[in-house]
Amino acid sequence: MPAAGLKYIGKSIPIHDVREKATGALRYAGDLKLHGVLHAKLVLSEIAHGRVKHLDLEQALAVPGVVGIYTYRDAPDHPYNSHQWLEGMEVQKDELIFTDHVRFHGDRIAAVVAETREASERAARLVHVEYDELPAVIDPEAAGLLNATPIHASGNHIVHKRIACGDAESRMRDADLVIEDRIETPKVHHAAMETHGCIAEVDAQGTITVRTPCQVIFQVQLIVSQALGLPMDKVRVLKTTLGGSFGGKGQPILEPVAAFLALKVGKPVRLVLDRTETILSTRTRTKAIGRVRTGVDRKGRIVAREIHMLVDTGAYCTNGEVIPMAMGKKSFRLYQIQDQIFEADVVYTNTPVAGACRGYGSPQICAVTEINLDHAARALGMDPVEFRMRNLVHPYNADPAGGPSIGNARIRDCVTKGSDLFQWREKSARPKGGGRIARGIGMACCTHGNGYYGGFPDFITVDLRLTPDGAVVIKGAFHDLGCGTVMTMMQIAAEVLDLDPSSILIPDADTLVCPFDSAGTQASRVTYVCGGAVHQAAGELKRKLLESAATLLAEPISGLRLEQGYVIGSSGRASYQEIAQYAQRQLRSDLCVNLLYQSPGNPASYGAHFAEVEVDRITGRVRVLDYVAVHDVGQAINTGFVEGQIQGSVQMGLGMALMEELTFDARGRVTSSRFSRYTVPNAPEMPNVRVALIEEGEESGPFGAKSIGEIATVPVAPAIINAINDALGTRISVMPATPERIVAAIQDV
Amino acid sequence: MRLDFTLNGAVLSLDIDPGLRLIDLLRDVLDMTGTKEGCGEGECGACTIILDGVAVDSCMVMAMQVRGREVLTVEGLEQKGELDELQRAFIDSGAIQCGYCTPGMLMSAKALLMRTPEPTEHEIRSAMAGNLCRCTGYLKIIQAVQKASQMQSAHHA
Amino acid sequence: MPELRFEMPSNLPELAECLAGAGDDTRLLGGGTDLLLQLPALRFQGTTLIDLSGMRELSEMRFEKDVLEIGANVTYARIAQDPFIRSRIPCLAAMAARIGSPQIRNCACLPGNLVNASPGGDAIGTILALDARVRLLNGAGAIRECAIDELVLGIGKTSLSRNEAIIGVRIPIPASPWNAYGKIGLTPRREVIIANVSLTMVFEITEPDRRIRAARMVLGSTSPRAHRVSSAEALCVDQVPSSELAREVAEALKRDVAGTIGANPAFQHKLNDVRGLALDLFHELFALEL
Numbered sequence A: 001m002p003a004a005g006l007k008y009i010g011k012s013i014p015i016h017d018v019r020e021k022a023t024g025a026l027r028y029a030g031d032l033k034l035h036g037v038l039h040a041k042l043v044l045s046e047i048a049h050g051r052v053k054h055l056d057l058e059q060a061l062a063v064p065g066v067v068g069i070y071t072y073r074d075a076p077d078h079p080y081n082s083h084q085w086l087e088g089m090e091v092q093k094d095e096l097i098f099t100d101h102v103r104f105h106g107d108r109i110a111a112v113v114a115e116t117r118e119a120s121e122r123a124a125r126l127v128h129v130e131y132d133e134l135p136a137v138i139d140p141e142a143a144g145l146l147n148a149t150p151i152h153a154s155g156n157h158i159v160h161k162r163i164a165c166g167d168a169e170s171r172m173r174d175a176d177l178v179i180e181d182r183i184e185t186p187k188v189h190h191a192a193m194e195t196h197g198c199i200a201e202v203d204a205q206g207t208i209t210v211r212t213p214c215q216v217i218f219q220v221q222l223i224v225s226q227a228l229g230l231p232m233d234k235v236r237v238l239k240t241t242l243g244g245s246f247g248g249k250g251q252p253i254l255e256p257v258a259a260f261l262a263l264k265v266g267k268p269v270r271l272v273l274d275r276t277e278t279i280l281s282t283r284t285r286t287k288a289i290g291r292v293r294t295g296v297d298r299k300g301r302i303v304a305r306e307i308h309m310l311v312d313t314g315a316y317c318t319n320g321e322v323i324p325m326a327m328g329k330k331s332f333r334l335y336q337i338q339d340q341i342f343e344a345d346v347v348y349t350n351t352p353v354a355g356a357c358r359g360y361g362s363p364q365i366c367a368v369t370e371i372n373l374d375h376a377a378r379a380l381g382m383d384p385v386e387f388r389m390r391n392l393v394h395p396y397n398a399d400p401a402g403g404p405s406i407g408n409a410r411i412r413d414c415v416t417k418g419s420d421l422f423q424w425r426e427k428s429a430r431p432k433g434g435g436r437i438a439r440g441i442g443m444a445c446c447t448h449g450n451g452y453y454g455g456f457p458d459f460i461t462v463d464l465r466l467t468p469d470g471a472v473v474i475k476g477a478f479h480d481l482g483c484g485t486v487m488t489m490m491q492i493a494a495e496v497l498d499l500d501p502s503s504i505l506i507p508d509a510d511t512l513v514c515p516f517d518s519a520g521t522q523a524s525r526v527t528y529v530c531g532g533a534v535h536q537a538a539g540e541l542k543r544k545l546l547e548s549a550a551t552l553l554a555e556p557i558s559g560l561r562l563e564q565g566y567v568i569g570s571s572g573r574a575s576y577q578e579i580a581q582y583a584q585r586q587l588r589s590d591l592c593v594n595l596l597y598q599s600p601g602n603p604a605s606y607g608a609h610f611a612e613v614e615v616d617r618i619t620g621r622v623r624v625l626d627y628v629a630v631h632d633v634g635q636a637i638n639t640g641f642v643e644g645q646i647q648g649s650v651q652m653g654l655g656m657a658l659m660e661e662l663t664f665d666a667r668g669r670v671t672s673s674r675f676s677r678y679t680v681p682n683a684p685e686m687p688n689v690r691v692a693l694i695e696e697g698e699e700s701g702p703f704g705a706k707s708i709g710e711i712a713t714v715p716v717a718p719a720i721i722n723a724i725n726d727a728l729g730t731r732i733s734v735m736p737a738t739p740e741r742i743v744a745a746i747q748d749v
Numbered sequence B: 001m002r003l004d005f006t007l008n009g010a011v012l013s014l015d016i017d018p019g020l021r022l023i024d025l026l027r028d029v030l031d032m033t034g035t036k037e038g039c040g041e042g043e044c045g046a047c048t049i050i051l052d053g054v055a056v057d058s059c060m061v062m063a064m065q066v067r068g069r070e071v072l073t074v075e076g077l078e079q080k081g082e083l084d085e086l087q088r089a090f091i092d093s094g095a096i097q098c099g100y101c102t103p104g105m106l107m108s109a110k111a112l113l114m115r116t117p118e119p120t121e122h123e124i125r126s127a128m129a130g131n132l133c134r135c136t137g138y139l140k141i142i143q144a145v146q147k148a149s150q151m152q153s154a155h156h157a
Numbered sequence C: 001m002p003e004l005r006f007e008m009p010s011n012l013p014e015l016a017e018c019l020a021g022a023g024d025d026t027r028l029l030g031g032g033t034d035l036l037l038q039l040p041a042l043r044f045q046g047t048t049l050i051d052l053s054g055m056r057e058l059s060e061m062r063f064e065k066d067v068l069e070i071g072a073n074v075t076y077a078r079i080a081q082d083p084f085i086r087s088r089i090p091c092l093a094a095m096a097a098r099i100g101s102p103q104i105r106n107c108a109c110l111p112g113n114l115v116n117a118s119p120g121g122d123a124i125g126t127i128l129a130l131d132a133r134v135r136l137l138n139g140a141g142a143i144r145e146c147a148i149d150e151l152v153l154g155i156g157k158t159s160l161s162r163n164e165a166i167i168g169v170r171i172p173i174p175a176s177p178w179n180a181y182g183k184i185g186l187t188p189r190r191e192v193i194i195a196n197v198s199l200t201m202v203f204e205i206t207e208p209d210r211r212i213r214a215a216r217m218v219l220g221s222t223s224p225r226a227h228r229v230s231s232a233e234a235l236c237v238d239q240v241p242s243s244e245l246a247r248e249v250a251e252a253l254k255r256d257v258a259g260t261i262g263a264n265p266a267f268q269h270k271l272n273d274v275r276g277l278a279l280d281l282f283h284e285l286f287a288l289e290l
């Protein structure tokens, strides 16, 4: 249903390429067939840490069809940091295309290029690598120790970060109770169903074109040019359809490799990973160990809080310096806590590389703090909902750490509505069940941002044009990850221009075609910032349309209105097609807009999730029985997409809460590098998720909209863990709460 | 090696490398890329096709094993330009986000409805247990299968 | 470059001929759900696959007086759906219904599980609990029968020679349907899981007094190969099923597992799972409050 007074905003319209997806006609990167394409296969480290002593390529080179094998000896020595998205950003450049100092199980040593996929696979198996193995650091708490083996020359400790407000230390002394926790969140695989892959080719002028499922075309361009030491205009990036990303395809990983190989062989090169390679050698969610102390008074007010996060970025830094700040900022924008210290230390370990993953640190810090708050409520003998209601922020409260305005913050509405829907009161009155099966309920609140405003440059340029056949073409660096970004933009433009979305075309992002965008599909900025740009640009286009129509219809603009592809005046009407043609012929003008849009702010999005679980006290097995999620989204542009984001997030968060974790053997080799060992929730695991939205509007967002895609993952794990703790009276502190850990926690009670 | 089989209603006779899996034959040789590979080990179901009326993972079947048999892929669901009811229900229910799991989901759902035209929600969840989706949380997919089942029974009533 | 070769017998004499010519690099291809995981290696070694899928006569289930013979090509899906098996040998139907996913069950068959001889192979335990025997054909065209514990020797080890194939599994039909199967996953999911523990219980019960005359209990995934637990079986003989008996059996099974897994920390959770599972099966069979 569209929102009141609106025609397209709020309506559930299917994703723009839905028909091609339903028929299987749409091609993803791995489905493309380029003429003369060669196939690349990576040679990855089989150990967690060491030096390559000897590389024997002889047998591999003898495989018929092998075109070449390229190793760390051939690759350029231009270190880069794949997380860098803007020229000039300060980053630790510690990555190379290939390395002989392998720092994790899955690090890249070499690649085989061959005429067929089979030949490349055959040859890669025949590359013999001899290593000098070094001690591997797997436990982040051991990484910074003096005797730990250095993973990079700079040492294993990367950075310390701090955000503070008020005087937490002395206020903590006034607290009636101080509740302390140590809580661990796992390294998680994104598990987009499409594995990583891309295709690179070089033309006669030496321009490299990379076709890739990515989140930031300009970042891919930047990193490929840096890694290869080429000017940026020698690199063109075309976004292909994404089969899911969740942050996993945010950093360019394979693009510089494929581009390098294509340059070497002078032919198109296809590099597509299998699932195990994707689990090992792409990115993971950052593992974190949080220590938190919360001081409360008897009335249930939080008087002070101290948080420390130990952040495990894996073998390369990527976003390790940024993610702690992303975590920290959230802890000042959800509850009214005037006296608080957030600190973080970031370390390297010999484990797969961490990067962006849906929520960008928020699910980790939310798990740490929201589980701790339930312990606080329990210690106070207070209902967790009631306890939170005494502390949650109100709309427009100031961020005590000095961050941008939180805006029309409606978390209290989320909690109230969610408690009702979930029947929190009734359910909390129920007995837990004293036998084998225990029942419990839990909830968690969360906040997340809307872009980079206040942190990094956040702007986008978009091009809108009304074509002489009455369609609108929008060019912008949009990357639909499967969430419906493109249709969202179409609906915004459609509403402003009163035009059916089917008359709007948004081509796939292409660095040659799209005007510049400063940050891509990251940081929950797309609806709020990019949507804001489209909203404003469509307004501009509307103004131009009306101006031309006014001349054509010989009427003042003030008397004109738009309706379903027509400009209507008091005496007559003209179709957009007629007006565009008239503008070209009579006014020597084209109805187009090129608009630079700078993000106006960074309001906070909010949500509250509620879970009911059943736990088997003997086996530690959990079943999530009921789930309610309420989100303050300002205004849903497409209600169906918003629900889809929330339901998908619950699947992902449920995995983090109960089953998903990269595990290691004693030497640091990954023991869960296949879907049979790394299990993600399947259909029988999913509870029904009831969704409700608070749509009170965010002034600075397009039609009042703010973000949803990332935030919806944020509170899932703590809501479920809190429910388990409620059922059992336990204090589960390590996620995922596997059956072993649950039974151990029961024994600790 | 010689391989004769029926693909989406068409009789094919090919000369193939017997080392190919069915998924390789479909995607690499026949360029029918609707069938996806998400794991290559029978865990994700993105490669699901229907073989003689039942859903199988095409990454778990050798191409030569389909000799003389009938294969139905996502490309064969549309009939004379008309989408299958399941495809329409997936579209209408918002069951498709990134779409990578969709062909496999459709084929598992199709196999289910061919055998059990009016499945319970529990039966749907079990029938889809071998198909992973990371985008939708499955709920709209389950609704879509229910909707398609209703559309079909309305048709046949 | 070695290439994979493919042989397609369509009847027993042709299969025997293929077996007669089998070398070290020959493998039988059943449903392929274990074998295809090794396909890259098999291709590069130039393996010969003898594909059984064209052998119609192996796709049959035959019910004789007191024996059910399941042909080598009968899939788990068919076993799980068969009304006779469901009512008379529910443990077999339940085991088959819980192998992998629907797609896997539509391909995979019993012999592959036995020959793959994984400690987590679910069929091995149930077949052992049912005291079934396998029928083997050799390259000379001769057929012999052997018991399951003579066939499966250890992890990945069987007594099968390279020119033998399993053509069927012969299962004595239990006199009464008092049998059940359950498993709990290595990972926390409920469906599509490798077993952390699997358990088959087969009881012989005399009706009027509801007394257990004999019991066979087999644990899977807790030792290199599925094994009977005689201590637990002995507890049941001449007993009437009760909550107390269920708990005693659960403890006995747990003690057995403790003995087989030793101190390995990765395996300790099997102790909880086996206890839970034993109680589940007693509850399922006898509707006991546990």
Ligand SMILES: Cc1cc2nc3c(=O)[nH]c(=O)nc-3n(C[C@H](O)[C@H](O)[C@H](O)COP(=O)(O)OP(=O)(O)OC[C@H]3O[C@@H](n4cnc5c(N)ncnc54)[C@H](O)[C@@H]3O)c2cc1C
Pocket: B041, B042, B043, C027, C028, C029, C030, C031, C032, C033, C034, C035, C036, C052, C072, C098, C099, C100, C101, C104, C107, C108, C109, C110, C111, C112, C113, C114, C115, C116, C120, C121, C122, C123, C164, C165, C166, C167, C192, C193, C194, C195
């Ligand atoms: C996703 C997935 C989930 C799975 N889940 C389970 C599960 O829950 N429980 C479980 O136990 N297993 C599971 N498996 C493993 C597998 O499905 C079973 O072991 C199955 O029974 C193997 O049978 P198959 O017909 O596919 O064997 P194949 O893969 O064809 O063969 C396996 C081995 O047996 C040999 N062989 C096959 N047939 C014969 C024959 N007639 N005579 C002699 N040798 C023969 C082959 O040469 C090969 O060595 C799973 C596998 C996958 C991919």
Ligand code: FES
Pocket: B036, B037, B038, B039, B040, B041, B042, B043, B044, B045, B046, B047, B048, B057, B058, B059, B060
């Ligand atoms: S690709 Fe076949 S099941 Fe995943």
Ligand code: FES
Pocket: A193, A243, A244, A482, B095, B096, B097, B098, B099, B100, B101, B102, B132, B133, B134, B135, B136
């Ligand atoms: S829609 Fe993306 S995996 Fe299902």
